[in-house]
Amino acid sequence: xxxxxxxxxxxxxxxxxxxxxxxxxxxxxxxxxxxxxxxxxxxxxxxxxxxxxxxxxxxxxxxxxxxxxxxxxxxxxxxxxxxxxxxxxxxxxxxxxxxxxxxxxxxxxxxxxxxxxxxxxxxxxxxxxxxxxxxxxxxxxxxxxxxxxxxxxxxxxxxxxxxxxxxxxxxxxxxxxxxxxxxxxxxxxxxxxxxxxxxxxxxxxxxxxxxxxxxxxxxxxxxxxxxxxxxxxxxxxxxxxxxxxxxxxxxxxxxxxxxxxxxxxxxxxxxxxxxxxxxxxxxxxxxxxxxxxxxxxxxxxxxxxxxxxxxxxxxxxxxxxxxxxxxxxxxxxxxxxxxxxxxxxxxxxxxxxxxxxxxxxxxxxxxxxxxxxxxxxxxx
Numbered sequence: 328x329x330x331x332x333x334x335x336x337x338x339x340x341x342x343x344x345x346x347x348x349x350x351x352x353x354x355x356x357x358x359x360x361x362x363x364x365x366x367x368x369x370x371x372x373x374x375x376x377x378x379x380x381x382x383x384x385x386x387x388x389x390x391x392x393x394x395x396x397x398x399x400x401x402x403x404x405x406x407x408x409x410x411x412x413x414x415x416x417x418x419x420x421x422x423x424x425x426x427x428x429x430x431x432x433x434x435x436x437x438x439x440x441x442x443x444x445x446x447x448x449x450x451x452x453x454x455x456x457x458x459x460x461x462x463x464x465x466x467x468x469x470x471x472x473x474x475x476x477x478x479x480x481x482x483x484x485x486x487x488x489x490x491x492x493x494x495x496x497x498x499x500x501x502x503x504x505x506x507x508x509x510x511x512x513x514x515x516x517x518x519x520x521x522x523x524x525x526x527x528x529x530x531x532x533x534x535x536x537x538x539x540x541x542x543x544x545x546x547x548x549x550x551x552x553x554x555x556x557x558x559x560x561x562x563x564x565x566x567x568x569x570x571x572x573x574x575x576x577x578x579x580x581x582x583x584x585x586x587x588x589x590x591x592x593x594x595x596x597x598x599x600x601x602x603x604x605x606x607x608x609x610x611x612x613x614x615x616x617x618x619x620x621x622x623x624x625x626x627x628x629x630x631x632x633x634x635x636x637x638x639x640x641x642x643x644x645x646x647x648x649x650x651x652x653x654x655x656x657x658x659x660x661x662x663x664x665x666x667x668x669x670x671x672x673x674x675x676x677x678x679x680x681x682x683x684x685x686x687x688x689x690x691x692x693x694x695x696x697x698x699x700x701x702x703x704x705x706x707x
Contacts, residue, residue: 372456377420379451381407393457395437416443420455423447433460481521489514523671526601527653530678539595539682546590546599546624546631547572553603557611564616568607573625590624592631592705594683599703602679602687605672606635606699613639613697626705630685633701641691650689651677676701 364385367374373390377383382404391397394411402410407417415434423430423445430445440460445453492511499507547570554561554568561567572590610620614637621636642650649655654670673687680687685703692698 372458375455375457377407377453377455378404381417381420383407383410384452386410390455390457393436393439393441393459416455419443419445420453423453424451485514485518485521489518520671523675527671527675527678530598530675530682540597541593542596543591544594544596544599546592546633549596549600549603550607550622550624550633553600553607556604557608561611561620564614564618566611566614566616566618566620569619569621571621571623573623590626590631592626592703594703598679598682602676602701603633605676606633606701609672609699610635610637610639610697613637615639629705631703631705633703634698635701636692636696636698638696641695642689642697646697647689647691651687673699 364387367385367387368389370387370389373393374385374387375383375390375394376385383402383406384404386396396410407420413436415432419430419432424447427447429447432443432445434441434443442458442460444456446456447453489511492507492514495503495507496511550570554570607620607622614620618638620638621634623632623634623636625632651673653674656670677687680701680703683703685701687699687701689697689699
């Protein structure tokens with residue numbers, strides 16, 4: 328679904344909307360506009376584009392049918408309130424402009440369950456992508472089944488190859504020891520990659536807040552559990568954890584294995600454990616020997632913010648823009664650990680955050696080192 332939205336955004340915002348032109352640019356021709364409208368009318372998704380004054384610049388046939396406003400395309404830039412006087416729609420567009428982020432709305436209209444995405448453009452322009460929830464869920468289920476089938480088909484030969492590797496390791500000699508060790512290492516890496524791809528696909532094909540096994544989660548305690556699993560790796564390099572909990576405006580360091588009043592949220596414990604594991608393990612990879620990983624947990628009435636800071640060299644501008652992309656690799660000189668990963672860890676964190684209705688972002692701490700922030704709603 329992410330690739331579909333990116334393609335639609337590039338089509339609707341990058342080509343169709345007016346934009347500043349340089350001396351060498353040719354004018355926007357009638358043929359170009361006509362062709363783009365034809366493409367959008369052929370799209371299986373509904374498209375509605377509004378200008379900064381909330382005038383409808385374009386609405387395709389699919390959007391007309393979904394909104395039950397047949398004939399709206401014949402009107403010349405009508406006000407949105409005339410085409411579809413719905414406060415939910417106006418609020419969604421306003422939120423997209425204000426936050427400059429894609430906004431999502433589940434909405435019932437004329438007996439249909441719709442899913443709307445508001446995509447902010449430049450200068451106050453907003454494009455709405457409308458889809459039938461039933462159709463969207465069918466597409467997601469089909470894609471998930473396909474990826475799941477492929478992953479399961481890969482698991483069988485991988486398991487067999489791992490058994491062969493174990494058999495060879497039992498008969499290793501000085502001549503093939505290095506080769507057998509490398510074989511086992513690469514097979515384990517491939518097994519991890521298949522597992523991560525399968526989990527990422529499931530998360531990407533899950534609508535926000537759907538399919539979560541919600542329970543009360545004590546975040547500081549969950550951080551301690553994650554660190555207990557990583558502690559042997561950290562102790563090899565003499566790296567310690569500094570956990571700070573801010574409750575009721577006061578900061579303190581909780582004792583090991585102790586729950587902290589007021590730092591409970593609702594969420595999927597398994598997914599949040601994976602998200603914290605990926606964040607802290609990422610900090611461990613980039614921390615120098617004898618360094619410190621700082622984790623801070625802070626809660627307000629509606630949100631809980633968890634930050635993870637390492638003492639590494641920090642993130643470049645490209646890192647900050649692309650850190651959560653699949654398989655993105657930053658500057659290898661930043662890595663302080665010989666351990667590798669699948670390249671999907673932070674992409675999985677982003678999808679877990681979105682599934683919970685939150686977000687994750689990356690930056691640099693003023694005192695040095697990378698800073699990753701995970702924001703989660705208290706109610707899950």
